[in-house]
Amino acid sequence: MTVWDRPEPPTRPVTLDRERIVAAAIALADEGGLEAVSLRKVAARLDAGPMRLYRYISTKEELFDLMVDEVQAEILSEEQPGDWREALRTLAHRTRQAALRHEWLADLLGGRPAMGPNGLVVAESTLAALDGLADIDTVLRAVETVSAYFIGAIRREIANLRAERATGLSKYDWQRAHGPHLTKMLATGRFPALAKAVHDGTDVDAETSFATGLDWVLDAVAARLARRPPATGAPR
Amino acid sequence: MTVWDRPEPPTRPVTLDRERIVAAAIALADEGGLEAVSLRKVAARLDAGPMRLYRYISTKEELFDLMVDEVQAEILSEEQPGDWREALRTLAHRTRQAALRHEWLADLLGGRPAMGPNGLVVAESTLAALDGLADIDTVLRAVETVSAYFIGAIRREIANLRAERATGLSKYDWQRAHGPHLTKMLATGRFPALAKAVHDGTDVDAETSFATGLDWVLDAVAARLARRPPATGAPR
């Protein structure tokens, strides 16, 4: 057999790392939602066999965890926030923006404790912004309450957005958006309050609605923080 | 061929309806989580072929919608609530209890608009409890804010619960619960505020933590409702 007959040795497999894998997965999810992410497709996008991924990941759930952590990097704001309120507000808004960029995030948010490196940094900087303003338990409760709010709010917003997209593209028309079903139900007269809400409610855009609810919650937090004097320094 | 040789005619297929299907699906989900729900298994539990379900459901997602709506029936409280605050509070707590009974609910809550019959009744009675206490937009914002909070809070609670279950059963010990990873991370000194929180934070049980945050949010709502005089009767 001459050289000419022998094929070249197979080109070394593309070097892989978690970063590349996660990037591919995120790209897939951005395009087709979470359900478009399959290990096979992720691998294919990297010119690799599916099984190769298992050296970097031991389960698909772990891939999702990595994806979430990756996006949490987008959430971190570089500049130091002014006060705690600003810190929590931008955390909420940046999370929301991330979810609008990556709608699949809404499906994952709050679904598992986020203990990745970026998740920890987010937690740390959030807690740091409140540190010393009240006893730790109050601070914890504050952070948890605010984040519970915005996770729930983001989820709903994305859910509605998808529902709207699914039924025609009637952007601001709930009634038609959810099809004849809701209309028919309201017509039965069994849901007067709901009917009034749908009928007379002003259509505010999602962002202001989000911001409004957030402000309410932040007010509530402020009230509790104010209750105790800040534990500055060593008051002992 | 005598009668004795001929087999009996096949017993008529078990009568089916959505109720039975949903009940079977819920049973499966209660036992093994959402991922244990497959159309084949649901059908098998009803002595039916998988394809039969498609007369009652046209997609698996619809089955999930039905499951959620079914559980929402458990949420409705029979007696009329005293005031709006009580109404919202019991809505939140009953939703939480339902999610503790059916943990898979946490995965579905807020994932899609709940327009089923029971969902509508829940929405109606909630709105009714606030009707007239403020202009409709404020009422809507109030309901949305509170429900965003408790959906997020429930999700986190269930997520933590699962994580705890997965790693040993160290009920109240976050640090060990999440394994050496968190401990090691905290030991790096890069997360002082987080470390302090984990270290010095009191371990409150999930229910009081839920209730506390809920109260804060309800306070915030109260503040906004008080801002405008109630539009009772026809003040025109």
Add this chain to the structure above:
DNA sequence: CTCATGTCGATACACTGTATTGCTCTGATA
């Protein structure tokens, strides 16, 4: 008694996550 209809089971398809298996290439050791 015949025929149309609607329901069901069987089969099939494309695809999933992951366990297993054996090849091949690499780097260390003798």
Add this chain to the structure above:
DNA sequence: TATCAGAGCAATACAGTGTATCGACATGAG
């Protein structure tokens, strides 16, 4: 430099998924 152990990988395989299609069959109408 020759040998060998081990790692990294592709291929194969498996059990399972949601759902489309299709042929048979029981049922009710004429």
